Amino acid sequence: VTNDALARVMDTSDEWIRQRTGIGARYYAAEGQGCSDIALEASKRAIESAGIAPGDIDYIIFATMTPDYIFPGSGGLLGAKLGIPGVPALDIRQQCAAIPFGLQVADGLMQTGAAETILLVGAEAHAGFMPWNDWDVLYGQSDRTVSPEARERASRHRGLAVIFGDGAGALVLRRSRKAHHGYIGALLHTDGRHAEHIFIHAGGFRRRPYISEDMIRKEEHIPRMDGKDLFKKAVTKLPAVARELCKRHHVQLDEIDWFIAHQANDRINSSVTEALQVDPNKVPSNIERYGNTSGATIPILMDELLRDGKLKEGDLLCFLALGAGLHWGAALMRL
């Protein structure tokens, strides 16, 4: 779905979205398609490219902020769809920061002997919270104009609506057989004081009932996002956490071959690149084609880099991400 398509349902423009975010297009899950369905496709491809069978997976870590149901989590649904019922599935809720957290959890599971082959998946179906109902107009299936009320409503949430897209990525993780290769370490942070910088007010169990027509009328089912503040948090916290992690592991920033950063906004990553004074060619971006797919951005980007032959054995990777919670962190891995 291009930026011009979005402009059919709200007041925005390709120029504004590209300049402020670097995003040119995004995909949306189809109606009835949950994040576990998209995760299934990504997982099958990851399993295939790892040269293993689904039955070799002995643990699933599933990251999403847009689950199929409020409960249970989507990891179990994915396990069933992959034909591996009985395999433990852990849902993690670190939103856009999921991958550094997931890598640390996976390392812990391997260190304790609880798992050997872990499927770490990030998958999102954000379409359900988009602030319009005029999907036919958006997809160009109808040339009617949307009502002024619908346009005004969508435009009110445009800062949020333009950045998110749907997608899934999966990583198969195994203990490295070579010394000094594999996961090196992570440095993670959470600060719940900022939980309301980006959150969904409706559907929480502080209220009775937990969902009501009144909440929908007040648009509380659409995430509220303080984009400016998140931007500032990301451009300060991500360079700081990367520097600290490198210091702890005696790694120089210029030794890192690839910074695989969450794709929230190209301007965020440009600013992080500048703050770290690293070569921009080491900070790849694919946000132009997918938008912000939350927990899925890092595995999608990693898959593209692998398939393009860019990631080489021995490369040192630094993962970087910040998301709703707030959660943020960095992780180091030697391929």
Ligand SMILES: CC(C)(COP(=O)(O)OP(=O)(O)OC[C@H]1O[C@@H](n2cnc3c(N)ncnc32)[C@H](O)[C@@H]1OP(=O)(O)O)[C@@H](O)C(=O)NCCC(=O)NCCS
């Ligand atoms: C969302 C984000 C792109 C908004 O960019 P911004 O420059 O902060 O934009 P603002 O919200 O301050 O709006 C600036 C102007 O653009 C307008 N605007 C906002 N969204 C717009 C859109 N999609 N199209 C056109 N105009 C838009 C605003 O109405 C405002 O106009 P005004 O100055 O006349 O009031 C940016 O803040 C961002 O990316 N933040 C980080 C968000 C993030 O990372 N979220 C995920 C966390 S994991």
